[in-house]
Amino acid sequence: MPFAVHVLGLAVFAQGTSEFMLSGLLSDIAGDLHVSLSAAGLLTSAFAVGMVVGAPLTALTGRAWPRRRALLFFLGVFVAVHVAGALAADYGVLLATRVVGAFANAGFWAVALVTATDLAGPERRARATAVVVGGVTVACVVGVPAGAVLGELWGWRSAFWAVALVSVPPAFALLRAVPGGRPGDRDVPLLSARTELSALVRPRLLLTLLVMALVQGATFCTFSYLEPLVTRVTGLGAGWVPVVLALFGVGSFAGVTLAGRLADTRPKTVIGLGTAGLTAGWAALALTAGHPVAALALVLLQGALAFGTGTALIARVFQQAPEAPTLAGSFATAAFNVGAATGPWLGGLALGAGLGFRAPVWVSALLMGAALAAAAVLRSSEPSAAGVRVRVRLRARRRPAPER
Structure with missing residues (x-):
């Protein structure tokens, strides 16, 4: 795997830490800035919404830029807004820095995904995607807990400074490792924005994006409410919460790594088994959450299935829209964050309705049921290899015989 792909994963690690670290800093931020806890919580929502809106907008803005320039620009803006946030x-x-930071993160993600897959080559597309997405899973295991520790020791601003500092080494590495040419210089000319957008409204691609949003919605619905599930249903003490979150992160990293090796050759199998396993797994967790051993094992398994399936779906998006790589990456980023924003909201509605602390897990199971149905429709709509061979033979028979 090219060195630049791993550098992209390191940059995504810093950005993933920023996206999720506020969960451990909200009380400190609310007290320091004299706002309510719910207002502090809007900082996380603002980031998610900024990612959804910013992904296609930044991709359209920077699609013709040299990829190295685009990556350095978005990463530079990301560092600057975190310095501004630390001083706010x-x-x-x-709040403004979170929105601008989300736009920069979205733009970086879109360009990073297409750069990684381009550098790795079509035969290693999923493995390159796994390295980039793996940065998020490492952020869940290492970055987010480290941010919480920094917040406890030196206040929430120290976590913002840390994210800015961790983002600087990848910037220098990208300057040397990523080619500076414009998209389309080597193989095919850059298509117009209208042509690329038309490639993204194909029914199969839209179904893939829908499945991705549903999978991530189910994932973050339960992930956001693991703390009350573990302490009030499973019966484990508050000290177990970091352990459970780390288990989920370890599973996520393992799932991304395994999917990266399998999805290049068996993408339909990974997506099919992943969606089925997630549906069954969330239902099983809802039923067995009162048993610590079963709950811990399922948290580990679901982390692996969720991020492994997500990696395969991202790679599938690029396969379905090869003529629109940057915009395809932006739409995949947007779908990921639609799920990340919608899932916790639906889980909160279920809790607010008095359905109990298992309710978000049941919501995850229902979302995965919808994802499983959409994946089945997607699978049935794709032509089989036998069908493709038949059509090729028919076309060959229709060709007129050459004149003698």
Whole structure:
């Protein structure tokens, strides 16, 4: 795997840490800036919404830029807004930095995904995607807990400074490792934005994006409410919460790594088994959450299935829209974050309705049921290899015989 792909994964690690670290810093931020806890929580929602809106907008803006320039620009903006966030004395300023940071993160993600798959080659597309997505899983295991520790020791601003500092080495590495040419210089000319957008409204691609959003919605619905599930249903103490979160992260990293090796050759199998396993796994967790051993094992398994399936789906998006790589990456990023924003909201509605602390897990199972149905429709709509061979033979028979 090219060195630049691993550098992209390191940059995504810093950005993933920023996206999720506020869960351990909200009380400190609320107290320091004199706002309510719910207002502090909007900082996370603002980032997710910024990712959804920013992914296609930044991709359209920077699609013709040299990829190295685009990556360095988005990463530079990301560093700058975290410095501004660390210095912010006003809630409105901090909220603005989260939105701008999300736009920069979305733009970086879209360009990073297509750069990684281009550098790795079509035969290793899923493995390259796994390295980039793996940065998020490492952020869940290492970055987010480290941010919480920094917040406890030196306040929430230290976590923002840390994210900015961790983002600097990848910038220098990208400057040397990523080619500086414009998209389309080597193989085919850059297509118009209208042509690329038309490639992204194909029914099969839209179904793939829907499955991705549903999978991530199910994942983050339960992940967001693991703490009350573990402490109030499973019966484990508060000290077990970091362990459970780390288990989920370890499973996620393992799933991304395994999917990266399998999805290049068996993408339909990985997606099919992943969606089925996630559906059954969330239902099983809802039923067995009161048993610690079963709950811990299922958290590990579901982390692996969720991020492994997500990696295969991202690679599938690029396979289905090869003529629109940057915009395809942006749509995949947007779908991921639609799920990340919608899932916790639906889980919160279920909790607010008084359905109990297992309710978000049941919501995850229902979302995965919908994803499983959409994946089945997607699979049935794709032509089989036998059908493709028949059509090729028919076309060959229709060709006129050459004149003698």
